[in-house]
Amino acid sequence: xxxxxxxxxxxxxxxxxxxxxxxxxxxxxxxxxxxxxxxxxxxxxxxxxxxxxxxxxxxxxxxxxxxxxxxxxxxxxxxxxxxxxxxxxxxxxxxxxxxxxxxxxxxxxxxxxxxxxxxxxxxxxxxxxxxxxxxxxxxxxxxxxxxxxxxxxxxxxxxx
Amino acid sequence: xxxxxxxxxxxxxxxxxxxxxxxxxxxxxxxxxxxxxxxxxxxxxxxxxxxxxxxxxxxxxxxxxxxxxxxxxxxxxxxxxxxxxxxxxxxxxxxxxxxxxxxxxxxxxxxxxxxxxxxxxxxxxxxxxxxxxxxxxxxxxxxxxxxxxxxxxxxxxxxxxxxxxxxxxxxxxxxxxxxxxxxxxxxxxxxxxxxxxxxxxxxxxxxxxxxxxxxxxxxxxxxxxxxxxxxxxxxxxxxxxxxxxxxxxxxxxxxxxxxxxxxxxxxxxxxxxxxxxxxxxxxxxxxxxxxxxxxxxxxxxxxxxxxxxxxxxxxxxxxxxxxxxxxxxxxxxxxxxxxxxxxxxxxxxxxxxxxxxxxxxxxxxxxxxxxxxxxxxxxxxxxxxxxxxxxxxxxxxxxxxxxxxxxxxxxxxxxxxxxxxxxxxxxxxxxxxxxxxxxxxxxxxxxxxxxxxxxxxxxxxxxxxxxxxxxxxxxxxxxxxxxxxxxxxxxxxxxxxxxxxxxxxxxxxxxxxxxxxxxxxxxxxxxxxxxxxxxxxxxxxxxxxxxxxxxxxxxxxxxxxxxxxxxxxxxxxxxxxxxxxxxxxxxxxxxxxxxxxxxxxxxxxxxxxxxxxxxxxxxxxxxxxxxxxxxxxxxxxxxxxxxxxxxxxxxxxxxxxxxxxxxxxxxxxxxxxxxxxxxxxxxxxxxxxxxxxxxxxxxxxxxxxxxxxxxxxxxxxxxxxxxxxxxxxxxxxxxxxxxxxxxxxxxxxxxxxxxxxxxxxxxxxxxxxxxxxxxxx
Numbered sequence: 001x002x003x004x005x006x007x008x009x010x011x012x013x014x015x016x017x018x019x020x021x022x023x024x025x026x027x028x029x030x031x032x033x034x035x036x037x038x039x040x041x042x043x044x045x046x047x048x049x050x051x052x053x054x055x056x057x058x059x060x061x062x063x064x065x066x067x068x069x070x071x072x073x074x075x076x077x078x079x080x081x082x083x084x085x086x087x088x089x090x091x092x093x094x095x096x097x098x099x100x101x102x103x104x105x106x107x108x109x110x111x112x113x114x115x116x117x118x119x120x121x122x123x124x125x126x127x128x129x130x131x132x133x134x135x136x137x138x139x140x141x142x143x144x145x146x147x148x149x150x151x152x153x154x155x156x157x158x159x160x
Numbered sequence: 161x162x163x164x165x166x167x168x169x170x171x172x173x174x175x176x177x178x179x180x181x182x183x184x185x186x187x188x189x190x191x192x193x194x195x196x197x198x199x200x201x202x203x204x205x206x207x208x209x210x211x212x213x214x215x216x217x218x219x220x221x222x223x224x225x226x227x228x229x230x231x232x233x234x235x236x237x238x239x240x241x242x243x244x245x246x247x248x249x250x251x252x253x254x255x256x257x258x259x260x261x262x263x264x265x266x267x268x269x270x271x272x273x274x275x276x277x278x279x280x281x282x283x284x285x286x287x288x289x290x291x292x293x294x295x296x297x298x299x300x301x302x303x304x305x306x307x308x309x310x311x312x313x314x315x316x317x318x319x320x321x322x323x324x325x326x327x328x329x330x331x332x333x334x335x336x337x338x339x340x341x342x343x344x345x346x347x348x349x350x351x352x353x354x355x356x357x358x359x360x361x362x363x364x365x366x367x368x369x370x371x372x373x374x375x376x377x378x379x380x381x382x383x384x385x386x387x388x389x390x391x392x393x394x395x396x397x398x399x400x401x402x403x404x405x406x407x408x409x410x411x412x413x414x415x416x417x418x419x420x421x422x423x424x425x426x427x428x429x430x431x432x433x434x435x436x437x438x439x440x441x442x443x444x445x446x447x448x449x450x451x452x453x454x455x456x457x458x459x460x461x462x463x464x465x466x467x468x469x470x471x472x473x474x475x476x477x478x479x480x481x482x483x484x485x486x487x488x489x490x491x492x493x494x495x496x497x498x499x500x501x502x503x504x505x506x507x508x509x510x511x512x513x514x515x516x517x518x519x520x521x522x523x524x525x526x527x528x529x530x531x532x533x534x535x536x537x538x539x540x541x542x543x544x545x546x547x548x549x550x551x552x553x554x555x556x557x558x559x560x561x562x563x564x565x566x567x568x569x570x571x572x573x574x575x576x577x578x579x580x581x582x583x584x585x586x587x588x589x590x591x592x593x594x595x596x597x598x599x600x601x602x603x604x605x606x607x608x609x610x611x612x613x614x615x616x617x618x619x620x621x622x623x624x625x626x627x628x629x630x631x632x633x634x635x636x637x638x639x640x641x642x643x644x645x646x647x648x649x650x651x652x653x654x655x656x657x658x659x660x661x662x663x664x665x666x667x668x669x670x671x672x673x674x675x676x677x678x679x680x681x682x683x684x685x686x687x688x689x690x691x692x693x694x695x696x697x698x699x700x701x702x703x704x705x706x707x708x709x710x711x712x713x714x715x716x717x718x719x720x721x722x723x724x725x726x727x728x729x730x731x732x733x734x735x736x737x738x739x740x741x742x743x744x745x746x747x748x749x750x751x752x753x754x755x756x757x758x759x760x761x762x763x764x765x766x767x768x769x770x771x772x773x774x775x776x777x778x779x780x781x782x783x784x785x786x787x788x789x790x791x792x793x794x795x796x797x798x799x800x801x802x803x804x805x806x807x808x809x810x811x812x813x814x815x816x817x818x819x820x821x822x823x824x825x826x827x828x829x830x831x832x833x834x835x836x837x838x839x840x841x842x843x844x845x846x847x848x849x850x851x852x853x854x855x856x857x858x859x860x861x862x863x864x865x866x867x868x869x870x871x872x873x874x875x876x877x878x879x880x881x882x883x884x885x886x887x888x889x890x891x892x893x894x895x896x897x898x899x900x901x902x903x904x905x906x907x908x909x910x911x912x913x914x915x916x917x918x919x920x921x922x923x924x925x926x927x928x929x930x931x932x933x934x935x936x937x
Contacts, residue, residue, distance in 0.1 A: 038362070040444065041853070043853045043854050045855060097172070104361045128865075137827075138823075138827045139823060139827055
């Protein structure tokens with residue numbers, strides 16, 4: 001049996017028919033073909049699939065598409081401004097070498113934005129603790145932690 | 161040099177694409193009408209297959225086909241076999257078992273492929289895979305490395321009669337015993353170098369289609385040429401140019417992604433078999449049981465020293481667990497990969513080395529970041545710490561007395577490698593100063609006041625880099641003066657899009673933003689493309705580009721001479737401009753002219769498009785090296801280790817982009833710390849993989865690591881024109897030794913001198929308890 005789902009993704013109203021078991025990430029990737037959101041594990045550990053649902057970071061592999069009905073979803077594709085201006089967190093990842101292969105990156109950035117919103121001027125300890133649910137194999141987290149700290153300070157300073 | 165030239169910390173070109181969700185990874189690719197593959201994998205570690213009943217699966221909804229190894233064999237598909245051949249001292253060959261793409265009558269590890277189901281949706285394929293009935297007749301299994309080497313162990317390959325593939329030795333042991341007997345002090349260490357699961361963040365996947373007699377397959381690789389050749393020859397029985405492998409963005413490599421895995425063969429073969437595209441999206445659980453694993457050695461080593469603390473002899477016995485089959489490089493890792501650098505940065509004349517690669521009921525092991533060199537360096541550093549204990553010399557002093565000195569370069573090791581350059585004492589001085597080694601006691605006392613045990617450790621390392629000895633790079637300059645690099649190398653996180661553009665700006669004056677990278681497509685990459693692994697790209701790719709650029713200039717000079725009505729000998733080239741007397745033309749003008757035959761000297765082909773096939777002596781490597789120092793705090797009540805401070809001094813030769821090389825150091829260190837601190841691969845006695853997901857396997861997370869201070873002690877390499885040495889694997893070589901040394905330093909009050917990796921809280925706590933009990937008794 002297929003179920004209707006309606007939500008906004010990156011500000012655009014979208015709808016579709018899904019199986020009850022369809023995960024939000026499958027709806028995003030396979031139905032909407034927004035492939036910036038990645039799947040890196042099958043146990044909700046890696047965080048590659050992190051998106052925002054009604055403004056909060058959520059692992060989209062651990063939420064059903066039907067649960068997102070009526071909600072506002074932002075994916076990595078919807079983070080930069082329409083003119084291409086990067087979000088401060090994206091810009092900070094670039095400045096601090098917060099990515100190498102780029103696979104965990106969309107999830108890291110979406111989580112990073114969430115951390116910055118909740119922790120103005122976040123310190124290193126806070127950022128490392130907050131990244132507990134996001135795994136990166138390339139960077140040793142160094143550039144990621146630096147980028148989130150930097151973006152958090154800039155966002156708190158009203159520069160972004 | 162301008163802001164985008166060699167040596168500048170240029171920000172990466174690839175980042176905006178990857179940060180905005182525009183990266184294209186294999187799973188982002190879909191073909192019209194594709195079917196989905198699901199593999200039936202063995203739940204048993206060791207069993208005979210009595211029968212495979214696919215009838216229920218074939219009848220399931222949406223199923224297009226169910227195939228087994230027998231079907232592939234009937235189509236003439238061949239087998240996989242290791243690249244490696246060794247002989248023992250008596251001249252006997254190493255055993256080399258063959259591997260079917262899908263096993264036919266026997267399973268030898270949990271996760272081995274028994275059948276494949278193709279269906280219209282992934283859910284249908286997975287559901288039908290559950291319906292394939294395999295009748296297994298279980299056999300005793302071998303899950304542990306030590307047991308595999310024991311004469312009491314069940315034998316996995318009866319035709320060989322033993323699990324030991326070869327007993328390889330570099331020389332008769334008695335030759336070194338003579339020297340060992342003269343030692344004043346002898347120390348031994350027994351070390352387990354733990355098995356790790358490499359786990360690039362992108363799970364393995366593939367999508368293939370068969371069209372007009374040609375196969376096209378997308379898959380994450382580290383450069384697809386060898387995979388293309390293997391698939392064409394072994395699987396498809398086609399000329400290589402009828403098989404196209406495309407690796408677009410790849411989510412991490414670490415050595416294990418460059419292989420011809422059975423899944424790739426099956427996905428390729430199946431697309432032709434059913435004449436429909438086939439997609440396989442592996443999940444993380446499949447990664448754990450099918451991607452090659454890394455490390456997994458047991459080492460017993462003995463070091464003999466004279467009265468001055470100088471090493472007089474070294475003996476090493478290594479058992480390496482290669483899993484159920486010898487993978488492409490399996491037994492090569494301890495022997496060629498790491499073993500021949502075992503004396504490390506130390507000047508050791510008398511060295512005996514024995515390796516026994518063993519087969520077991522586990523996932524095969526192959527190259528993982530460092531590929532034998534981290535194991536080798538770790539072993540030497542543990543020996544040096546033990547030697548410091550036994551002689552009463554400080555840990556740095558015993559090392560200072562034994563390292564190869566600057567005046568000894570080029571230094572020929574006992575295993576025949578020629579180390580061109582290095583500054584090993586300088587590395588130590590720089591690292592110890594940056595770490596304030598001299599002020600450590602005060603910090604230890606401060607920690608003690610808080611009930612914490614503080615320790616400091618150091619590790620030296622050197623590692624031969626360069627990988628395979630050939631590479632081809634091509635530069636095509638367009639009539640607009642823009643350049644495209646067609647690379648034989650393959651970037652999957654290393655930032656080649658950026659660094660190759662920096663090189664072209666430096667060599668040819670072509671603006672950084674006007675350089676585009678094309679890689680990872682066997683149809684358009686250079687014919688002799690090798691790929692990226694073994695810390696080779698800066699050398700093989702960088703020098704390859706340098707030589708291609710030289711050819712561009714040579715040809716451009718002739719065209720420029722024509723344009724300026726001069727002679728080629730009178731034309732000079734600098735920063736993108738050809739000059740003769742007072743005349744000048746830009747490279748862009750020359751490029752434009754090169755496509756108009758009237759401008760060309762007689763007999764010259766139009767265009768400005770040159771490639772270079774770089775070939776080096778296969779025995780020639782470069783030798784990145786360094787000293788890493790780490791400070792830790794141990795909570796004795798919890799056994800928990802906190803990393804406080806990390807100084808990495810690396811000699812990567814000439815640094816092309818410090819921003820990117822720092823990233824390589826951080827990532828390598830994190831993988832080394834992961835192995836030392838959190839990553840434990842557990843097989844039980846039945847050969848079941850207990851740590852088969854991120855829930856059970858300790859991937860290092862942000863909270864496990866501290867900031868790393870990466871410094872360079874730049875000693876240009878003498879054997880290549882750019883002066884570069886590798887960088888990708890250095891961190892993984894330096895970190896484990898420094899970490900274990902630091903923790904043992906913290907725990908020295910208990911008399912604890914070694915704990916095997918990973919030093920999990922449980923292990924550390926238990927060791928402390930045991931030491932305390934021993935003292936009480």
